[in-house]
Amino acid sequence: MRRQLFVSRSGATTLAMTPGPQLQAALDTAYEVFARHGRPTALDAPPHRRPEVLLANLTATPLRELSCEAVGPYAGWAMTTVGDSGNYRHFLPRLLELAAQGDCAHMGTDPDQLARKVLYGGFRTWPANERDAIVAVFEAAARQAIGESLDQATPEPWLTGLAEMGASVSSLLQAWLAADSLDAGLHLVEAVRSEAHASRRGGEDQSAPEVQALRLWLRGSAVRERLEALLLKAPEDEIWRVEAALIESAAFV
Incomplete structure (x- = not known):
């Protein structure tokens, strides 16, 4: 359902990814940390949002079992027109999980959109363990996405979200450069484009x-050198993609 990449700038959306052990552990921690925010019994919202139906x-259903259809409409309206930060934090672990799985197309369920939402909700004033839990999910998702195929995931929206929240992404960028798999290289190609x-x-x-x-960083010489090296080992049907990225990269200079 989602063949294009990078919601953050190109208007496309992320792809489906099955959480690996590190990402699943981070998600489990998020559920534990945010459990103190109880399930709301009412939502403050204008009548046209139909808060009772929402x-x-x-x-x-239990939080971990909430479907995209159930939580999706709320994700985009949360805090701006529906409910408050406490309500949002109750549902946040499930929203993070749906973002990682990539199987929900509603506004507010993509990584960089989630980052902007938590910032809107006062992220920098939240307890340290809550901030750490969110950052850990983003970091684990970005790290896993680097090694996923192009039709499974992409790291760029997770990295953008981390950066939006003020977290350092330098170690992840170095890991991306150091990853010598074809998939990691092609993710870099698409990020440059x-x-x-x-x-x-x-x-x-x-x-x-x-x-x-x-x-x-995406415009820099280290990335350009990685693309040049990738060109030498890219399969024939991917050469055009790498060459296009190199042309774009040269224009940055």
Whole structure:
């Protein structure tokens, strides 16, 4: 259902990924940490949002079993027009899990959208263990996505989300560069092309400093050298993709 990449800038969406042990452990920790935020018994929302119906859908099954259809509409409206930060934090572990699995297309269920939501909800004032739990999920998801195939996952939205939240992504970027698999290289190819697409839109970059640093890294010589090395071992049907990224990369200089 989702063949294109990088919700954050190209308008596409992430892909399905089955959480591995590290990511699953991070998700389990998030459920434990946020368990103190109880299930809401009411949602403050305008009548046109039908808060009673929303609440009924959100509380009909255990949190871990909430479907995309049940939680998806809430994900986009949370805190702006429906409920408060406490309500959102109750559902956040499930939203993180759906983002990792990549099988929910509703607004507010993609990694970078989730990052912006938690920032809107006062992330920097939340207890340290809550902030750490969210960052750990993003880090584990990004690390796993680096090694996934292009039709399974992509690391860029997770890295962008981390940067939006002010977390360091330097170790993950180094791991990405060091990964010598074809999949890791092709993810880098697509990230460079995504960055080129964003650059052509023009306008002042008002993103967080950490996001700007991520974008500069994608434009840098280390990434370009990795693409040049990838060109030598890419299969014939992927050469065009690598060459296109190298052309875009050269234009950054």
